[in-house]
Amino acid sequence: xxxxxxxxxxxxxxxxxxxxxxxxxTGLNQKIGxxxxxxxxxxxxxxALPNGKAAEIIDLPGIYSIYPRSLDERIxxxxxxxxxxxxxxxxxxxxxxxxxxxxxxxxxxxxxxVGLPVILAxxxxxxxxxxxxxxxFHTLSKKLGVPVVPINARNGxxxxxxxxxxxxxxxxxxxxxxxxxxxxxxxxKEIRSKLEVDNxxxxxxxxxxxxxxSFLDTGKKIQVDEIRKRFEFFPGKFQGxxxxxxxSFIQDLLNEVTLKSSDQTWKENSRRLDKVLTHKVxxxxxxxxxxxxxxxxxxxxxxxPMDFIDGQFANLSKYLSxxxxxxxxxxxxxxxxxxxxxxxxxFVPQIAILFAFISILEESGYMxxxxxxMDKIMRKFGLNGKSVVPLMSGVACAIPAIxxxxxxxxxxxxxxxxxxxxxxxxxxxxxxxxxxIALIVPSQTAxxxxxxxxxxxxxxxxxxxVAAIASAYVMKLLINVKERSYxxxxxxxxxxxxxxNVGFTILEKTKAFVFEAGKIIMAIAIILWVLASYGPGDTxxxxxxxxxxxxxNMRLTxxxxxDRVAAYKLEHSYAGIIGKAIEPAIKPLGYxxxxxxxxxxxxxxxxxxxxxxATIYSIGSVDEEEDASVKAKTIKERMKAEVNExxxxxxxxxxxxxxxxVFYTFAMQCMSTLAVVYRETRGWxxxxxxxxxxxxxxxxxxFAVFQILS
Amino acid sequence: xxxSRNVAQMQPGEVGVVAGFTDxxxxxxxxxxxxxxxxxxxxxxxxxxxxxxxxxxxGYELSLRLEEAATISILN
Numbered sequence: 001x002x003x004x005x006x007x008x009x010x011x012x013x014x015x016x017x018x019x020x021x022x023x024x025x026t027g028l029n030q031k032i033g034x035x036x037x038x039x040x041x042x043x044x045x046x047x048a049l050p051n052g053k054a055a056e057i058i059d060l061p062g063i064y065s066i067y068p069r070s071l072d073e074r075i076x077x078x079x080x081x082x083x084x085x086x087x088x089x090x091x092x093x094x095x096x097x098x099x100x101x102x103x104x105x106x107x108x109x110x111x112x113x114v115g116l117p118v119i120l121a122x123x124x125x126x127x128x129x130x131x132x133x134x135x136x137f138h139t140l141s142k143k144l145g146v147p148v149v150p151i152n153a154r155n156g157x158x159x160x161x162x163x164x165x166x167x168x169x170x171x172x173x174x175x176x177x178x179x180x181x182x183x184x185x186x187x188x189k190e191i192r193s194k195l196e197v198d199n200x201x202x203x204x205x206x207x208x209x210x211x212x213x214s215f216l217d218t219g220k221k222i223q224v225d226e227i228r229k230r231f232e233f234f235p236g237k238f239q240g241x242x243x244x245x246x247x248s249f250i251q252d253l254l255n256e257v258t259l260k261s262s263d264q265t266w267k268e269n270s271r272r273l274d275k276v277l278t279h280k281v282x283x284x285x286x287x288x289x290x291x292x293x294x295x296x297x298x299x300x301x302x303x304x305p306m307d308f309i310d311g312q313f314a315n316l317s318k319y320l321s322x323x324x325x326x327x328x329x330x331x332x333x334x335x336x337x338x339x340x341x342x343x344x345x346x347f348v349p350q351i352a353i354l355f356a357f358i359s360i361l362e363e364s365g366y367m368x369x370x371x372x373x374m375d376k377i378m379r380k381f382g383l384n385g386k387s388v389v390p391l392m393s394g395v396a397c398a399i400p401a402i403x404x405x406x407x408x409x410x411x412x413x414x415x416x417x418x419x420x421x422x423x424x425x426x427x428x429x430x431x432x433x434x435x436x437i438a439l440i441v442p443s444q445t446a447x448x449x450x451x452x453x454x455x456x457x458x459x460x461x462x463x464x465x466v467a468a469i470a471s472a473y474v475m476k477l478l479i480n481v482k483e484r485s486y487x488x489x490x491x492x493x494x495x496x497x498x499x500x501n502v503g504f505t506i507l508e509k510t511k512a513f514v515f516e517a518g519k520i521i522m523a524i525a526i527i528l529w530v531l532a533s534y535g536p537g538d539t540x541x542x543x544x545x546x547x548x549x550x551x552x553n554m555r556l557t558x559x560x561x562x563d564r565v566a567a568y569k570l571e572h573s574y575a576g577i578i579g580k581a582i583e584p585a586i587k588p589l590g591y592x593x594x595x596x597x598x599x600x601x602x603x604x605x606x607x608x609x610x611x612x613x614a615t616i617y618s619i620g621s622v623d624e625e626e627d628a629s630v631k632a633k634t635i636k637e638r639m640k641a642e643v644n645e646x647x648x649x650x651x652x653x654x655x656x657x658x659x660x661x662v663f664y665t666f667a668m669q670c671m672s673t674l675a676v677v678y679r680e681t682r683g684w685x686x687x688x689x690x691x692x693x694x695x696x697x698x699x700x701x702x703f704a705v706f707q708i709l710s
Numbered sequence: 711x712x713x714s715r716n717v718a719q720m721q722p723g724e725v726g727v728v729a730g731f732t733d734x735x736x737x738x739x740x741x742x743x744x745x746x747x748x749x750x751x752x753x754x755x756x757x758x759x760x761x762x763x764x765x766x767x768x769g770y771e772l773s774l775r776l777e778e779a780a781t782i783s784i785l786n
Contacts, residue, residue, distance in 0.1 A: 065742045101768045103744055240734070243741040264769065278756035372773050375761040379775075487762055488778060491771040655760050 006055040007088075008047075009079060009165055011111060012095035013103055014062035015365075015492040017123040020153035021095055022059040023504045025163075030504070032512055044506075050169045051348050055710070058089065064103060066110040066205065067239055070409055070483075081205055083198065085215065091117050091170050095164070096110030098122040098150065099131055105144075105250045106243070109177040115199035116649075117170025121162055122150045124476035130390040131262035135368050139500060145175045150692050154498050156408045177249055178242055180204050194227070195220055207233050216360045250584040269495040270365075287373055293393045299427060302349040309349075309698040313342030331533060333524070343605065347399050347672065351504045351513055354400040358407065359505040361389070363497035367407065367490060375487060375535055382476025384413035391417070391468065393463045395426030395461070398673045399517075402680055410485055418680060419690050422673050423468040425461045425665060428577050432664050433460055435610055438636050442655035464665050467697070477703060513676065520675035528604050531575040539572045540683075554703040566615050575600050589663065589699070590706040592644070592654040599669075606669045613639060655709035659702040667698035715764060718780035720753035726784035727751070728767070733781040740782065744768035751784065 001328060023030075026045025033042045043059040061072040064417045066076040082088060092111055096104025101122075112118050120141075128134075141148040147165045151158030180188050180200050184207065189205040196217075206213060207228050213221055228235075253620040276282050324330035331637065361367045371385030378387050386408045395403035399423050408414035424431075434457075441456045546565045556564070570576055579597030586596055594616050602609035617638045642651040668674065668691045677687040712771060714745065728747050731737030745767040752766040761776045 004777065037711065064739075067738070067742075069739065101741075104770050105740065236738070239738050247741070247746055274755070274764075278755065278757060278764075283758055328753055368773065372757050372762060372764065375775070376757065376761045422730060484735070486739070487773060487775045488735065488736070488743060489773050490743065491764055491773050493771075551754065 005092050006053065006166065007058065008055045008091045008093060009060055010093050010095060011060050011076060011080075011091035011107065012062060013064055013097065013107060014695065015490060016062070016095050016097045016104060017153040018059065018062060018095050019496055019501055019504075021093075021121065021123065021151070021159075023154050023501055024159060025057050028507075030507060030508070046528075047163070048575070049163050049167050050685035053167075055091075063107065065107055065243070066114070067209070071411060074212050075569050077205070077209055078215055080111060080116065080618045081202060081212060082215040083115070083202065089116065091119060091166055092130055093119050093166075094249040095121045095123050095153070097130045097451075098124050098135070099133065099573065101254060102136075102247070102250055102271050105253070106147070106246055106692070108144065109246050109249070110201075111201050112144065113176060113178055113199075113201035115172050115174055115202055118146045119162065119165045119166055120146050120148045121153075121158075122148060123153050125150045125152050125158070126154070127266070131264075131266040132260060133262045134259045136257045136259055140253070143253055143320055145256070154427050161475070175542045176200065181238060182242075184231075184233065184238070187227050190231075190304075191224065194223055206562050208235050210235060210238065228524045231404055260418070267493055274369070274491075277366070278372060283369075283373055287370060290361075291388070294354065294389070295392055295395055297548070298350050298354050298393055298400070302353055302396070305349040306346055309342065309346050310646065313338060313345070314567075317342075332529070335520070335533065336526045340522045340529075343525055344514060344521050347397065347513065349399045349508055351400040351403065351510055354396075354404060354507045355506050356502055358389060358404055359502040360497045362407065363495070363501055364511075365492040368491050371487070371489060377549060379485070381472040382413065382416045382479075383472050384408045384410055384417065387413065387700060390421050391424055394421040394426060394468075397426050397428070398422040398424070398670065399513070400509075402673065402676050403513065405634075405680065410687045411483055412479055412481045413485065415479065415681070415686065416472050419475060419676055419688065420468040420472045422670065422690070423464050423471060423666065425464040426606075426670075428670065429460075433457055433661065434637070435613075435636055436652075436657050436661050436673065439639060439652050440654045460661060463662070467666060471693070471697075492709055512679070516679045517672065517675040520678060521672050522673040524675075525604060529673055530573070530580070532570060532573050532601055535569075535573045535577065540569050543572070550603045561616075569617055570597060570612070588706065589702045590653075590659045590710065592651065595660070596641075602604055602669050604671055606664060609664070609669075610635065618641060653710070655706050658709060659706035662700045662705050663702040666694055668694035712719075714786050716780045717751060717753065717774075717782040718763070719752075720775045720784070722753055722755050722783045725750060729779050729783045729785045732783060736778055736781050743772055744770045745772065745782065751782070762781060 010018055010022055022043065022045070024534050025047040030043060030045040033044065045057050045500045046665075047055045047057050047058075050057055058079075062074045063069075063076050065078055068078065077399075079087070079089065080092070094104070094108045094111055096108065108118065108120055122128075122135075122137075128374050131687050137150065139149050147168070149158055149162045149165055151162055153159075180203060184204060187207055188200055188203045191197055191206050192200070195203075195206070197203040197206065206224050210225065210228070215225065216224070227233075277286060317334050320338060321330065321334040324334060332628050335690075362369065370388060373385070374388050375385035378385050383391075388406070389407075390401040390404045393404060398421050401424075403412050405417045405421070407419060437456045441453050444452050446452055446455070506709065543565050545563065548567050551561065551564060576593075576597055580593040582596045582599075583591075583593040586599070591599070597616060598609045598612040601612045614635050617635070639652055640650065643649070644651045644653075674687045674691060676688060678684060681687070715726075716732075719727070728745060728749055728751050730747055731740065745765075749768050754764040754766055754771065756763045757773075762773045762775060763779050764771060764773045765779070766772075
């Protein structure tokens with residue numbers, strides 16, 4: 001056996017209980033990494049074996065056959081075809097749903113033919129008993145030439161036996177369930193001799209799957225291509241015939257080993273549930289009710305822990321700036337690192353809650369029904385039935401929403417969903433919306449009971465939604481891929497979710513966010529801190545002196561003085577200088593350099609806009625203890641009083657206010673979202689495209705609004 | 711009638727036998743999922759908007775779009 005640690009790969013159909021088995025075998029010793037060079041997540045973990053050693057369990061994406069249908073699935077063929085490398089698994093566990101073995105056996109026979117040692121784990125033995133099915137395991141094992149272990153991955157029954165089988169010396173069976181066609185025999189033979197491939201079927205797949213051979217060096221790839229060409233072998237031509245041949249063997253085998261089959265009545269409850277859950281009225285009512293519940297919880301339930309986290313980090317930052325000796329390093333820690341860390345942790349409650357729901361939807365089998373209900377509508381816009389959940393969650397926060405797009409298999413539909421989700425108005429836009437609406441929309445009621453401010457707020461949410469759908473439509477036309485969109489999806493039988501799987505999902509998603517997107521958020525937070533707290537020369541260190549001179553004849557309170565110092569510092573910092581520098585660019589939108597500074601600083605997160613406004617207009621005595629509405633009111637009063645130096649009128653005219661509102665509805669003012677898009681798409685291409693298109697959309701719309709209204 | 715009918719034309723609750731496919735690319739995927747020539751196909755129900763549809767084949771429930779269901783011809 002190669003290497004010190006036994007490498008065991010888990011392979012199986014979607015919905016066969018693969019994650020349950022993985023979670024059971026590895027417990028909390030899970031690691032999330034990447035398959036080299038691709039965007040597919042690799043879950044692996046350690047499992048203690050009866051011989052005292054440990055195995056590394058690798059969870060491979062769920063597949064129906066060894067012929068990949070997507071990028072994720074291609075990973076599986078690559079792992080299975082790359083023999084004699086340090087990455088080659090020592091054992092493959094094929095997990096199959098024992099309530100219906102056909103499809104699981106199709107995959108199994110393919111993997112056995114590839115020539116790696118295989119163990120067949122028959123899962124859901126509890127349901128098998130309930131359905132009254134029974135198998136002759138002995139004959140099944142003999143005919144397949146592999147060990148067969150009945151298990152129940154939900155409660156761990158049979159796993160000891162499975163682990164015992166993992167330690168056994170793996171022997172490769174010589175069974176060829178599938179015999180290569182006569183006309184393919186010659187190229188197969190040549191591949192075997194030239195590339196030292198030790199198995200006919202493996203060599204056959206080299207010919208069949210030119211796309212899954214990235215592990216070969218260029219020289220070998222050219223050889224394979226040459227052989228394929230010379231023998232005029234067309235990949236995919238015989239795939240259908242292969243499937244039929246295998247299924248006919250499987251049908252014979254099942255006829256022999258099935259002692260008692262099921263009459264499908266055990267699925268009756270699931271069918272009855274479907275009558276309600278996919279009903280034309282109840283189906284949508286229940287679905288939108290569920291969406292509303294998810295939205296409410298991500299929006300409202302997360303608020304309490306978020307406020308707590310926010311408060312704790314603010315206290316820590318305040319405490320550190322008091323106890324640490326003054327100096328740039330302390331300032332970096334107290335005002336750069338700690339708030340940056342807080343800015344990462346604050347998203348954890350929302351991510352945890354959203355993924356609890358998504359995991360329950362997936363585990364119960366309901367997610368497939370969501371797609372079933374929504375596919376027709378979403379397809380028109382280049383989206384997927386599953387896009388509904390991320391889009392709706394985006395109203396609370398785009399970060400968990402974008403992480404939730406993982407459930408979309410189609411690459412194009414997933415990318416479009418990621419790109420448009422941040423247009424949905426998230427909760428961080430709310431403080432900006434509230435303050436600007438309060439500034440420009442009178443608090444009156446129209447038609448008796450419609451509050452005008454409320455209507456304006458709803459209008460902004462609608463605007464975001466329409467922009468998201470319209471952008472999706474445009475992207476559908478712009479993004480060209482060869483991948484054909486199709487549905488052909490399993491509707492799994494409803495099941496009670498396994499709660500520990502829900503827990504594992506929450507843990508996994510939270511960890512992924514904190515450790516991967518977190519790094520980028522931290523880096524940008526520190527850059528923004530540098531920009532806002534440093535300026536050229538000694539202007540900032542002389543701030544107090546200068547302000548003291550300017551205000552020597554004013555009788556300011558200590559707080560008032562400090563506020564002015566803070567405003568002076570911000571104005572003369574690099575952020576201030578950039579704000580002034582971009583003034584010509586933002587003037588056509590109706591903004592001055594002060595708003596420009598807020599645009600720069602709020603790139604960290606939109607809600608920073610309000611804080612920057614407060615600092616820059618040096619609002620008197622913004623007390624920490626005062627509640628938000630009072631604070632907002634003082635900022636509002638101050639902003640209202642701000643005078644446009646050119647016109648002599650107020651700075652925040654309806655035109656400027658509306659232009660800002662539209663800008664913030666469309667602009668990608670959120671580094672955390674960019675970081676998470678970077679993580680989900682594994683590169684800077686899509687986050688940069690997203691940043692560009694959203695900024696252009698925001699700029700052009702704000703420009704149009706301001707020019708039309710003024 | 712004969713070979714000319716396909717799954718998209720079936721009525722909810724109707725049962726037929728898969729005869730073949732009119733799209734090579736999709737047929738491979740359909741067969742992997744257990745929808746093979748000669749097996750019984752039951753048309754379960756359509757989504758509220760008429761598309762996609764849910765069928766049963768080989769003991770599995772699958773959902774497909776109408777245009778995909780139309781590539782499966784049936785004998786009846």
